[in-house]
Ligand code: SF4
């Protein structure tokens with residue numbers, strides 16, 4: 545199968561946004577490593593948008609790598625699988641960094657595990673076909689992606705099969721693979737693009753086949769030239785275009801990337817699908833290839849462990865369900881000056897209160913900050929400088945949205961399109977009055993009564 549490049553090209557950038565310090569140097573040079581198998585994992589049955597999976601096992605059940613632990617309970621849901629061979633030890637509950645209490649299945653490792661180089665080879669190594677993929681039907685690809693429990697790995701964790709299911713009312717002509725990783729500090733996607741470009745290209749072609757798209761473009765920020773070169777080499781002869789876009793935050797936002805790369809404007813409150821585009825993250829693309837071409841469900845992911853507060857920053861292939869503590873311990877633990885552990889990066893990440901929390905399919909990074917990076921300024925009154933509005937990549941009015949959230953004025957919140965906010969953090973980042981604009985808006989979005 546080969547893709548065709550035909551669509552209007554974007555300008556490589558988008559209006560507004562900000563330029564925070566990149567801080568990628570902590571972990572960008574660290575080659576991918578495989579975390580040794582942990583003695584135990586705790587897999588949340590809800591680590592995606594939509595309905596939780598239903599437990600398919602009970603305590604003392606034996607499991608192998610890839611055994612289904614929980615079955616998707618609706619169209620917008622995702623199954624979960626065991627990353628270890630062993631035994632189910634407990635059905636429990638955990639609290640994720642977003643504050644949600646979710647049911648879990650705990651698995652204890654028993655016997656020999658697929659680990660190290662063998663695990664890497666199984667998921668990312670060796671040759672990946674880009675020809676002959678037309679023989680697979682879109683329905684067959686969609687079914688495998690669903691059974692494999694794939695969700696977006698860029699953070700939002702939306703079930704991938706839902707994105708790839710063709711909708712006759714909204715035909716898709718372009719699959720856009722998101723390799724921006726615009727969050728400061730994070731380097732997991734960068735390393736994956738450099739070290740495993742072939743499954744990303746194969747997965748992108750499979751996604752296009754499933755969604756009915758003819759054009760495949762991979763968008764990468766121009767601060768990752770090695771990733772661009774590796775992907776271009778892997779994509780040679782496939783028709784897949786690798787396009788470099790400007791380094792600017794939040795370039796990896798779907799709406800921003802569609803404009804930058806494809807030159808189309810996603811309407812406010814709409815989705816890329818409304819302009820014929822499906823966006824998938826590079827990690828998700830590689831996972832599509834592993835599921836469809838090698839029968840591997842999503843049991844592991846690459847996580848950047850980074851920031852000045854961790855002893856040995858690294859990029860690790862880890863099993864879903866391993867604790868943050870175990871991952872950090874492998875990296876030498878926290879430095880004495882560490883003050884905050886984040887799930888994700890500093891712009892959109894969430895503070896992790898309990899290091900026993902499990903890594904999920906949407907954990908793109910673990911960032912450890914020191915007092916230097918954690919803002920301490922006290923909140924003062926708004927000085928009406930307008931900087932928050934100038935920074936908002938959506939063109940929203942953050943002051944109004946924050947005010948509406950504070951006062952539970954849901955009519956005002958809706959009038960100013962609170963649900964269009966992508967919680968990128970640009971407004972709070974530039975606010976000289978240290979008003980927690982994004983936090984307030986996030987809270988307002990969560991509390992907004994359903995219509
Ligand atoms: S957090 Fe929301 S309101 Fe603030 S800049 Fe981002 S999109 Fe705009």
Ligand code: SF4
Nearest residue numbers: 926927929930932975
């Ligand atoms: S940036 Fe802060 S101080 Fe300036 S208008 Fe926005 S909320 Fe007010």
